[in-house]
Amino acid sequence: MPVPDSTIGQRKKQRNSRPCSRRVIRDIERKCSNPEGRFVRVLNIARAIFTQKRNDKNKVYSVHAPEVECIAKGKVHKKYEFGCKVSMVSSSRDNWILGINAVHGNPFDGHTLKDALHQVKQITGWQPLHAYCDKGYRGVAREIPDTEVHLSGKKKKSMKASLWKWFARRSAIEPIFGHLKSDHRLERNHLQGKDGDRMNAILSGCGFNLRKLLRAFFLPFSQWLFWRYFDHSTGFIGSVMSGTKFEMTPAHAF
Structure with a gap:
């Protein structure tokens, strides 16, 4: 089965990214022995991404959001989702x-x-x-x-x-x-x-x-307006301000 060119390019970039990330991490650790503040968090995330394996648990999938998790959906069109569960x-x-x-x-x-x-x-x-x-x-x-x-x-x-x-x-x-x-x-x-x-x-x-509440509050008022200004004999809605009438198609009548 032929492999798409995009997949081959992605694999090549992944192979080249590991040596580059290893050099960058070692260079930072050598030049900055005592990192402080946010730099410590970013460096720890970089170490976790570099050392994690495919079958490891609690992997890092995002640098800016390390709390993101891989959730198996079990569906054909969407096997995985990345985020968190909501009960x-x-x-x-x-x-x-x-x-x-x-x-x-x-x-x-x-x-x-x-x-x-x-x-x-x-x-x-x-x-x-x-x-x-x-x-x-x-x-x-x-x-x-x-x-x-x-x-x-x-x-x-x-x-x-x-x-x-x-x-x-x-x-x-x-x-x-x-x-x-x-x-x-x-x-x-x-x-x-x-x-x-x-x-x-x-x-x-x-x-x-809140949307359900607003719908419950304003639905009777909107129905009153509809029956107040809708001319059932001609199928027109009269304008309150100018007295002109606008024609409504049957698809927009309700």
Whole structure:
């Protein structure tokens, strides 16, 4: 199978970068025996990048953000992602974000559930009685005595109709993550460090809830304006200031 020229060029640059980085590190260590301040951090990152191997753990993937981790997605179109995990708890009925936090160390999903529910109790003042999770949270039901953990994948015939109703609502959390990434800047963080990751996650959740509040407050007012100034007989909207009318196509009528 032929190898693309770009791949060959990348491998050549990688082979040439190791001798250059080794010379630069040794030259700096020889000329600056007692580094201070930010220079110590940069030099330690350079040493870690030079000495790390392919199968090592806790590797450095970014110089300006050494806390970045490699997260295996297991999907064909996107095998890996670089960043950190974000745990989120939302209400089953109306999809309000009750708790959200950035989690470092690439932990098992089930190990983040206890801290996530504890954050919900701190924010709202009540302990959730039921938690509906996917199969990534296996084996954590015993660790949370105050909350009953339900895992997806069960058959509809094996449970009550009321319980199946909330199981069907579990997948509603997936589009919330999509809206947080596309509309509330969760996909790329511009704040520095692990604290910046946590701040970005919390602010994204706040923005999501605020948008729902604004929509709930202004939707009745916008509907009143629509029915007040829309001429149903002609399909025109009248201008309040000048009295002129603007034609609306059917695609923009609602």
